[in-house]
Amino acid sequence: MERADVPRDELPEIDGMAAEDVAAAFHNLTERRLLLPVGGEKKRFAAAPPDAACEALIRPIVQQARTARDAADRLRGELVSVYENALERRLRQPLFEELPDVASVRRELDRFATEARHEVLTSQPGGGRNEEVLQEAMGRTEAVLGRGVRMRTLYQHTAQYNPGTAAYVEIVTGLGAEVRTLGEGFMRMIAFDREIVVIEQKGDAKAALVVREPSVVSFTVAAFELMWRQADPFPVSLGRAQAIRVSDKTKEDIIRLLVQGESDKVIARRMGMTVRTCQRHIAKIMERIGAKSRVHAGYLLREYEGDPGLAALTEGDADDGPHDPPAGDRDRSEND
Template sequence: MDMHLSTDMRRAYALAVRRRVLTAQGVAEELGLDEPEADRVIAGLVELRLLQQDAEGDLFAAVAPDSAQLRLLGPLVREISVMQEKADRIRADLGSLLPVYWDEVESAAGQIEVVRDLDVVLTLIEEFSARATTEVLTSQPGGGRPVKQLETALTFAQELLERGVRMRTLYQHTAQFHQGTAAYVVHVAPLGGEVRTTASGFPRMLVFDRRVAVLALKGHPEGALVLRNENVIDVLVDTFERTWVGAHPFPLSYSKGQIVHVSSEVKDAIMRLLVVGESDKKIAARVGLSLRTCQRHIADLMQEIGARNRLHAGYLLYEQLAKSDADVLK
């Protein structure tokens, strides 16, 4: 039964308080209910301990609400207390093993941990974040993350920045036009979060204090690679730094010139990927566009340069890029 006081139950209880005792028949007559409805009202008040039945089972007496509360909630409160003690004991026992775990995994040079469970990945990221003291580097390829991920990322970033941990994030240019990502940057920028964008993508990763890195696991979107090898992490950080230097600050406002500049860089990235023979799908992923949008850009580009096919386009673009690069070096 739903342990909720209905209007009829409140009226019946008031009647019981006035009359001292009542019967189901009396409730039916006084409140204008049929016998099944009166029986349900009486049963509900008995379940809530607001009515007490006599030995014969015909008469019902009112019980004070505070007494009913003690009788009804007492066992539940005791059960909750027992469960809380059990949870605290399990938390303490498992928590005592954390130093053992971290001492072992951090002492194993070159260890690569493959994690395929999303909950485990999120727990590890939360733990690495809590232990970070100097800097967290993040790279998020694609045109913007889903709202749920951005909400989690915002909480994650606020906690780090408020502790004085430096945080730098790389996005692709196309993320500038993703409403959720733009809102995220507006929130973290005043806190000291640094966000830049680049035309070509960078592997999805997080690096904590240059000691541990979490990378996307190929073929398993909910999995991750956890790296603790100092040499590998140094290479990742060096590549990140090189990309960071050439990237542009994420704009908090937009101008026509800025939009044209971003479009030009994305177009240039597409051209260079066409020259090396990448597929449409890979080009789309590298520049952060949907496959259909990327194919439209490629078709427009081929028409613009007068290419008959992809091979011809690669040849023409190679000549065009070589001339452009030579002009830059003059």
């Protein structure tokens, strides 16, 4: 029997179908908009054209897709704008920028450290560092490590004898920093995210140079990585065996510089120790090889070059330390 409409509460009986199946079919048809209420009331329902039902069902999905597309277009525009603004700011920044004094150096180091996202590399020659510099660097270091930024620092072997530096290293390594030591031959520098490098200006330890030129930055970071692979972990406690090992390595470097004919002052500066401590090491080396003068020592040491006996010249005692490098104004531009 065909009917123009169907009452909700009086569903027809259909041969071969149970009442609950008819009710389920009625529900499915109304859900799919193939049965629509007559006169706006949900008491009687009439059949609707499939095209109209399809349009009614698809319209909300199309609207959601359009809204999502508009949101994606807005987000794309915002990201492009952020990128272009950042690129424009970067292009406006000079490839090389001089920082003429301690205040400007600290201000820029604070800014670079705050903006660092991935990694900070720093090499600090000169032996132990003074308390003021360590205190000034601590807050910056804690903030960087607290954000999950990786930090690696290189010191000279002689820094291990400095109690303040050793205590500082113990704290920052506990926070996740990595610290190693090397003999001599590296520069003072700090690299941020392999994009910016700050180096000490030649002839003015209170000033610094900011380098953004990609090739120079890449070369500097590569030099750091080479030194890092050659360096030893900084021990938080300097036992007798470690003290002897550090002292022996120090003497090896001093012997090499003596052979090169460097003066006491140059050797002391490159080894991160006072001239007096350096002269004490040299005196012990001269005593062991039986040298009567610096010239005689240079001659004898050249004779030892390539000879396994050279190792015996460096076998010292733990009481060769400690080393106390001067903590002058040059330290005031350091970061860690």
